[in-house]
Amino acid sequence: MNEFEDIKALEEEAKKLIESAKESSELDAIDTKFLGRKGELTLQLRKIGSLEPEKRKDFGAAVNAAKNMLAGQLADFKRRFAEKEKELRLKKETLDVTVPGRFYVPGTPHVLMETFDDIKKIFIGLGYEIFDSPEVEEYKYNFAALNYPEEHPAIDEQMSFYIDKEHLLRTHTTAYQHRVMLGRKPPMKVCTTGKCYRVDAVDATHGHTFHQVDCFAIDKGITFSDLKGTLLHFAKSMLGQHVETRFRPDFFPFVEPGAEVAVTCTICGGKGCNVCKGSGWLELGGAGMIHPNILRGAGIDPEVYSGFAFGFGIERIHMLLHNVNDLRMFMDNDLRFLRQR
Template structure:
């Protein structure tokens, strides 16, 4: 085969390959195969040294011409394939805007978390500081420092989860009171909130785990009127302007005098219904003036300072607000229930 024929056959082969290329990857491979550093056209050009000098010039020209022709054929084919590939990709990724959308489940706070947040906001608004207090508490803070007499039924092991002889899961958030008073001097205005634990048979209105809020104030000239005003303001912000607040005498070892606080039933607005058992009132909190003996034990002079304290169950609030009659629903994590609130 003459040199000229060799070039001719290589040209035909290469143009055929280029025409048959179906993808950009294929055209790249063809380019390497013919025009690459070890490509066939390049190899052919290297044979120039073995030719008689008079043929070299023509041969060189022809090979270079072939090189240019193939390069431009490859580029043309590459441009075509690029367009095809883009349009294929677009077709594959096409978005059908008429398809119905996918439904995303959006998370939200649990109703008790929402209630705690709202309570926090209200008391911060009233000038209280929210403090953390431990769930595992010593006997001293949970009972002794709160003036509980030795024979009080709450001290019974049957009522509390003891971890050691001296440590138990707090039965009330009131346990934080002494901790705070030991470290601070009046004016004090603090709240704490969180889980409390008692040995209790679980039913619609009782649980071994429940949530409480406790607040207290110690300052010059604090009276029962301040306590009433504070709880009234809280009730209005929590339940609405129409709510009424009732105080009745009650006993707690750590207050004197003590009061049971109730609000008008939000379901029947005080007329009497099944939720409030016909009374028109829902019990909300235990409250009172801090017992002078408690102030004395932390070195606060009860002649100079007075204070009030109150505590209430958090779980009761959404029960009152949404007329839920079973406490257990809050802790069962049944989404069908939780999504309704």
């Protein structure tokens, strides 16, 4: 094989490689292999010195012609590949606006919040101010200032969650009363809602964590009938105009006289059913006239001023309104229940 045939062979080899290339990176490799500074065709030029002088010019021309031909072919293929690759890229990057978006479920307020809000609205409508107070409460506000005798069972560590000797998780929202009374002068009409804690075995009607609404009013000449009127208005606004209230004597350290408040059973309308155990009444909470000791403790003269106070479980009200039959559902975090708001 003579030197011209070598060039031809290299040219054929390169052509075949170019035609079978699948992507532009392969073309780059072919470019380097044949036309690069140390490429196989480029190196052919080194043979010139060893050739007979009359062949040298033709040989050089043949090598350059082969190089030019291959360079042209490579450029042509590279252009075509670039176009094809651009097309593919565009296709891949195209946005399909008909694909459904990802759906994120937003968080919602807890189901009880609706009842919280409804209760607050009623008392705001009656001119009450809404207060917040700490869930970790001082012993003196939770018990001592509320006229609890030292031997009261609720004070026992078995009944309440203590943080240390002086602090505990409040056992009732009533704990805010003394805090509010100390900072103001009558007349006052205030209300709070929030979480309370008691050591209790959990079942369908008991929990260690629950919510209360607690209200009180102090002014000159406030009587038990003001309390009854306020609670009747509340019961009718919250549970329906047909609802009646019932007061029966009861004892709480912070009121005198004290009463247990019940409303007409919302399930049977007072006829008697399983929920009200046949009585036609459902217990809502406690109420009464603020004990003179409490007023005195807050620097309010019980000879001049009087007041009433009452507190209810919010879960109880929510359960009656929405036919929820298990207290545990409020804490279980089951989204099927919570998303019903």
